[in-house]
Amino acid sequence: MNRIDAQPTSGASDTDRPLVFDVQGLNVFYGDFHAVRDVELPVRQNEITALIGPSGCGKSTVLRSLNRMNDLIPDARVEGQVAYHGVDLYGPEVDPVQVRRHIGMVFQKPNPFPKSIYDNVAFGPKIAGVRSGLDDVVEDSLKRAALWDEVKGKLSESAYALSGGQQQRLCIARAIATRPDVILMDEPASALDPIATLRIEELMFELKEDYTIVVVTHNMQQAARVSDRTAFFTVEVGEDGTRTGVLVEFGDTSTMFTNPSRKETEDYITGRFG
Amino acid sequence: MTTTTPDLTGDPARHRKERRVKMVMLAAGVLTIVVSIAIVLSLLSEAISFLTQIDLGQLWAKGWFPRRGRFDLRTIIVHTLLVTAVAMVVAVPLGMGAATYLSEYAPRTVRRVLKPLLEVLAGIPSVVLGFFALTWITPNVMRRIWEDTELFNMGAAGIAVGILIVPLIASVAEDAMRAVPDALREASYGLGARRRHTTLRVVLPAAISGITAGFILGASRAVGETMIVAIAAGASGGSLLTFKITEGGQTMTGAMASLAIGSDQIAGVGAAFQSLFFVGLLLFVFTLILNVASERVIRRFRERY
Numbered sequence: 001m002n003r004i005d006a007q008p009t010s011g012a013s014d015t016d017r018p019l020v021f022d023v024q025g026l027n028v029f030y031g032d033f034h035a036v037r038d039v040e041l042p043v044r045q046n047e048i049t050a051l052i053g054p055s056g057c058g059k060s061t062v063l064r065s066l067n068r069m070n071d072l073i074p075d076a077r078v079e080g081q082v083a084y085h086g087v088d089l090y091g092p093e094v095d096p097v098q099v100r101r102h103i104g105m106v107f108q109k110p111n112p113f114p115k116s117i118y119d120n121v122a123f124g125p126k127i128a129g130v131r132s133g134l135d136d137v138v139e140d141s142l143k144r145a146a147l148w149d150e151v152k153g154k155l156s157e158s159a160y161a162l163s164g165g166q167q168q169r170l171c172i173a174r175a176i177a178t179r180p181d182v183i184l185m186d187e188p189a190s191a192l193d194p195i196a197t198l199r200i201e202e203l204m205f206e207l208k209e210d211y212t213i214v215v216v217t218h219n220m221q222q223a224a225r226v227s228d229r230t231a232f233f234t235v236e237v238g239e240d241g242t243r244t245g246v247l248v249e250f251g252d253t254s255t256m257f258t259n260p261s262r263k264e265t266e267d268y269i270t271g272r273f274g
Numbered sequence: 275m276t277t278t279t280p281d282l283t284g285d286p287a288r289h290r291k292e293r294r295v296k297m298v299m300l301a302a303g304v305l306t307i308v309v310s311i312a313i314v315l316s317l318l319s320e321a322i323s324f325l326t327q328i329d330l331g332q333l334w335a336k337g338w339f340p341r342r343g344r345f346d347l348r349t350i351i352v353h354t355l356l357v358t359a360v361a362m363v364v365a366v367p368l369g370m371g372a373a374t375y376l377s378e379y380a381p382r383t384v385r386r387v388l389k390p391l392l393e394v395l396a397g398i399p400s401v402v403l404g405f406f407a408l409t410w411i412t413p414n415v416m417r418r419i420w421e422d423t424e425l426f427n428m429g430a431a432g433i434a435v436g437i438l439i440v441p442l443i444a445s446v447a448e449d450a451m452r453a454v455p456d457a458l459r460e461a462s463y464g465l466g467a468r469r470r471h472t473t474l475r476v477v478l479p480a481a482i483s484g485i486t487a488g489f490i491l492g493a494s495r496a497v498g499e500t501m502i503v504a505i506a507a508g509a510s511g512g513s514l515l516t517f518k519i520t521e522g523g524q525t526m527t528g529a530m531a532s533l534a535i536g537s538d539q540i541a542g543v544g545a546a547f548q549s550l551f552f553v554g555l556l557l558f559v560f561t562l563i564l565n566v567a568s569e570r571v572i573r574r575f576r577e578r579y
């Protein structure tokens with residue numbers, strides 16, 4: 001099954017999809033450390049955008065600035081523009097809590113709460129004040145995350161009784177339950193075995209019907225398999241030894257992997273990096 | 275091509291030294307155990323000797339008056355529980371508030387100042403807290419609420435004991451909360467939770483076994499606290515059973531203290547003096563049960579993240 005072939009070939013119809021994120025001149029600092037410099041990144045609706053590049057090049061940093069998770073790091077500072085459906089995410093009126101209800105997140109290591117499967121999925125709706133119809137939300141979210149059939153008989157059991165791959169799909173279900181518009185995934189399969197990884201990839205593919213997905217991955221094949229567009233980051237080492245992440249190239253995944261315009265990209269995706 | 279056998283022999287002097295260190299450690303460990311067993315055995319033998327001297331009905335008499343041969347256990351147990359309950363009512367909210375603030379809300383710089391301050395509070399000698407209870411808590415707290423509070427009363431003593439165990443409860447709870455991995459907090463914030471949701475619905479439930487163990491340890495410390503009740507709860511001569519915290523009352527530790535320092539004029543003589551060991555044994559069993567319970571709680575509900 002070659003799912004890349006199933007994609008619409010790049011062309012005018014692609015660029016017609018509305019922009020969900022329009023990132024312009026994004027700079028992120030941790031204290032004095034300039035982690036990411038001048039990132040321009042368009043993210044389009046119902047597409048999977050992959051962020052790839054060597055470790056430490058700022059992929060997670062960029063991803064976390066899309067739902068203001070960087071606010072939680074005391075000395076992190078974000079400069080530049082992150083427009084979400086045209087609204088400046090870092091505008092003075094914006095409540096980061098509301099932002100995160102629209103833009104969900106799945107982390108590298110599955111991190112279910114030490115609660116039942118049901119309570120994990122119901123967590124987001126509950127804190128948002130939803131009191132009725134929780135059962136339906138839980139069932140629907142688990143179905144969308146392709147986990148329902150495996151857990152429907154044991155919703156009250158601890159989430160820790162699930163395997164790693166199931167836990168990660170539970171985390172996806174938990175994110176879906178808040179009815180987000182975007183799901184950010186930070187190396188969602190890196191802690192999983194190949195079969196569980198494949199299931200997550202299939203799931204991402206199904207989810208993009210309804211959601212916009214931005215995924216960080218260090219796995220070239222994964223980016224090639226699942227994403228519509230790819231952003232390639234690398235680390236620039238200044239003459240004083242400072243390491244800053246920069247975006248090298250952005251484009252259609254098929255183009256990036258078959259005919260990259262930059263030498264660094266080609267070296268990286270063919271494994272000749274470093 | 276020649277291969278040389280590597281020389282892996284260690285320095286024999288070093289070997290001997292390590293063996294010596296090990297022996298010293300072992301001796302220290304054995305000594306501790308022997309001393310503990312000796313204490314329990316001497317408590318036991320004195321307690322048994324006490325029981326053989328009295329009529330068992332005396333353990334169910336009217337009030338705790340050792341000089342008159344009245345050794346009502348209900349009196350001192352109920353009073354102990356009253357003081358402990360007051361202490362917990364004071365210490366649990368204060369300790370949890372401090373722990374929650376330090377673990378979840380305080381900026382790093384504030385925490386760096388406040389944590390040592392909590393240790394200072396833990397270092398206040400209990401005799402100071404006892405006088406504080408008598409001279410400040412009784413007039414300014416107890417009598418504000420209940421005008422007819424006696425000068426020596428269990429309420430003031432309980433409040434002071436509560437202050438005494440706040441640092442213990444706070445530090446155990448804070449450790450338990452900080453042991454909750456940040457990955458869970460991130461998951462919560464990532465779902466659009468505010469800090470109070472994250473604290474109340476993620477961190478506290480995840481840390482509950484450690485927090486509970488801290489409460490039990492705090493209660494155990496309150497049951498065993500002596501100086502404060504000896505000073506502020508009064509009734510050094512003995513007391514009748516009362517359920518009122520506005521009145522004075524003898525606790526297990528208070529009873530032992532007054533027997534031991536001879537304020538009851540009976541130091542060293544007869545069954546009254548030996549009752550000291552009986553109560554001591556009772557107290558030992560009480561705190562042992564509480565400490566084992568806290569171990570159990572920790573082991574049974576060991577957090578798995």
Ligand SMILES: Nc1ncnc2c1ncn2[C@@H]1O[C@H](COP(=O)(O)OP(=O)(O)O)[C@@H](O)[C@H]1O
Pocket residue numbers: 030033035054055056057058059060061062073243245
């Ligand atoms: N909380 C933080 N505080 C300080 N520096 C950080 C923090 N998080 C990441 N960094 C630094 O920022 C750079 C980019 O990190 P990250 O975005 O995690 O890279 P990637 O996800 O591509 O591996 C790295 O040099 C990393 O050490």
Ligand SMILES: [Mg+2]
Pocket residue numbers: 059060061186216
């Ligand atoms: Mg990363």
